[in-house]
Amino acid sequence: MRASLKPHSVFLRKECILPECLDPLRGPVGESWMVVEGMTAAVFDTMVRRMGWHFMGVDHACSRLGIATKEETAVRRAVARALAGVARRFNAAELVSIQMNRSMGLHAAIVTVQPRVIQQHSWLDMAGETHPQMVSAR
Numbered sequence: 001m002r003a004s005l006k007p008h009s010v011f012l013r014k015e016c017i018l019p020e021c022l023d024p025l026r027g028p029v030g031e032s033w034m035v036v037e038g039m040t041a042a043v044f045d046t047m048v049r050r051m052g053w054h055f056m057g058v059d060h061a062c063s064r065l066g067i068a069t070k071e072e073t074a075v076r077r078a079v080a081r082a083l084a085g086v087a088r089r090f091n092a093a094e095l096v097s098i099q100m101n102r103s104m105g106l107h108a109a110i111v112t113v114q115p116r117v118i119q120q121h122s123w124l125d126m127a128g129e130t131h132p133q134m135v136s137a138r
Contacts, residue, residue, distance in 0.1 A: 005035065005075065005079065005095060005098065006040075006095070007095055007096060007097055007098070008040040008041040008042065008094060008095060009035055009036070009040070009041070009094070009095040010035070010036040010039065010040075010041050010044045010092060010093075010094055010095075010116075011029060011033050011034065011035055011036070011083060011092060011093040011094075011095070011113065012026065012033065012034050012035075012036060012091065012092050012118075013032055013033060013034075013091045013092070014032055014033065014034060015091070016091040016092060016118060017091075017118075018048075018053075018118065019048060019051035019052070019053045019120075020051075021051060022047055022048065022051060024036045024037070024039055024044070025037040025038065029079060029080070029083065030080045030083065030084075032083070033083050033093075041055075041094040041116075048118060052120070053118060053119065053120050054117075054118070054119055054120075054121070054122050055092070055116060055117075055118050056116060056117050056119075056122075057094065057114050057115065057116045057117075058090075058114070058115050058116075060115065061096055061112050061113065061114050061115075062082050062085040062086055062093075062112070062113050062114075062115065063082060063110055063111065063112040063113075064078050064081035064082040064084075064085060064110070064111055065078055065081070065108060065109070065110050066078030066079070066080075066081060066108070066109045066111065067106055067107070067108050067109075068106070068107055069105065069106060069107070070107065071100065071102075071107040071109070073107075074100075074106075074107040074108060074109040075098060075100075075109040075111065077109070078098075078109040078110060078111035079095075079111050079113075081111075082111045082112065082113045083113060085113075086113065086115045087115065089117070090115035090116060090117050091116075091117055091118055091119075092115075092116040092117060092118050093113040093114060093115055093116055094113065094114045094116055095111070095112075095113055096112040096113060096114050097110075097111070097112045098110070098111050099111075
């Protein structure tokens with residue numbers, strides 16, 4: 001798994017809705033997530049925005065540790081734990097970093113993901129739809 005995971009890889013929840021014409025190649029990551037194959041977050045963001053949608057992030061990254069006798073297993077565990085730490089309101093995440101250490105025959109991976117959301121409307125557009133009676137400030 002580590003060979004295909006690089007900084008700025010994109011993860012999508014399985015129920016994530018994408019723009020109609022966007023159907024990237026995805027591979028499974030646990031029960032609830034998929035990784036977008038062969039595309040960085042910057043390229044994915046450009047594609048989503050060209051279709052009039054938004055790929056927004058927040059400031060609160062989620063880091064988790066995975067330990068195993070094999071490096072790949074440690075990374076897989078850390079990724080699964082980091083994605084499990086992403087709040088349900090986020091339907092996507094971006095891989096920020098993978099840090100590896102080895103001690104006494106064990107591999108330790110620390111994975112950090114940035115929660116993101118893919119949606120058709122921006123936050124401000126949604127606020128205007130929710131409160132149509134709002135009057136602009138003078």
